[in-house]
Amino acid sequence: MAQGSWYDADIDHVIISEEQIREKIAELAKEVSADYASAPEGLLLVCVLKGAVMFVADFARALGRHGPPVELEFMALSSYGQAATSSGVVRIRKDLDREIAGRHVIVVEDIVDSGLTLSWLLRYLESREAASVEVVALFRKPDAIQVAVPVKYVGFDIPSEFVVGYGLDFAERYRELPYVGVLKPEVYARS
Numbered sequence: 001m002a003q004g005s006w007y008d009a010d011i012d013h014v015i016i017s018e019e020q021i022r023e024k025i026a027e028l029a030k031e032v033s034a035d036y037a038s039a040p041e042g043l044l045l046v047c048v049l050k051g052a053v054m055f056v057a058d059f060a061r062a063l064g065r066h067g068p069p070v071e072l073e074f075m076a077l078s079s080y081g082q083a084a085t086s087s088g089v090v091r092i093r094k095d096l097d098r099e100i101a102g103r104h105v106i107v108v109e110d111i112v113d114s115g116l117t118l119s120w121l122l123r124y125l126e127s128r129e130a131a132s133v134e135v136v137a138l139f140r141k142p143d144a145i146q147v148a149v150p151v152k153y154v155g156f157d158i159p160s161e162f163v164v165g166y167g168l169d170f171a172e173r174y175r176e177l178p179y180v181g182v183l184k185p186e187v188y189a190r191s
């Protein structure tokens with residue numbers, strides 16, 4: 001396990017190391033660069049706050065090495081509540097700052113869990129007439145999927161455990177960990 005952070009005492013074990021994340025992001029960026037090599041107008045990365053902030057920062061810089069030019073947009077979404085969540089209804093807390101019609105869009109997500117957020121978001125972005133919309137998700141929990149969503153680029157499939165780090169939080173904490181780890185049960189039992 002990585003040493004030195006006071007958070008380390010709360011982590012049961014690391015499931016994806018900092019180095020694995022770095023290598024995977026380089027691979028994903030290479031793949032995306034190849035796929036969009038003939039899109040000289042570049043890519044619009046739509047980052048879904050807050051969890052995807054770490055990923056989009058590293059992914060955009062990795063694309064910058066070989067890929068098409070990128071522009072960044074940010075959206076903040078929240079579910080209406082438990083009942084509405086199961087229908088995939090989400091509320092926009094922060095919308096795109098500009099039109100995306102005719103643009104090649106890649107949604108940048110930290111994690112696909114049930115798939116409900118993405119399923120809603122893809123319909124929304126398509127209604128805004130993007131030229132194309134694809135998804136890159138660094139993590140996916142295949143066991144938790146409730147709706148099938150077309151995620152073209154996936155970093156890691158992970159088990160449905162309580163994981164934190166690299167953008168993933170528990171009660172807004174642990175996002176800054178450079179690796180992904182499983183939280184000790186006593187940590188979430190405390191709250």
Ligand code: PRP
Pocket residue numbers: 048049050051052109110111112113114115116117118169
């Ligand atoms: C997470 C993640 C996705 C969503 C995925 O965000 O960033 O947006 O949940 O879950 P789903 O597939 O079940 O819809 P969260 O609502 O935890 O907000 P955060 O990124 O601000 O932590």
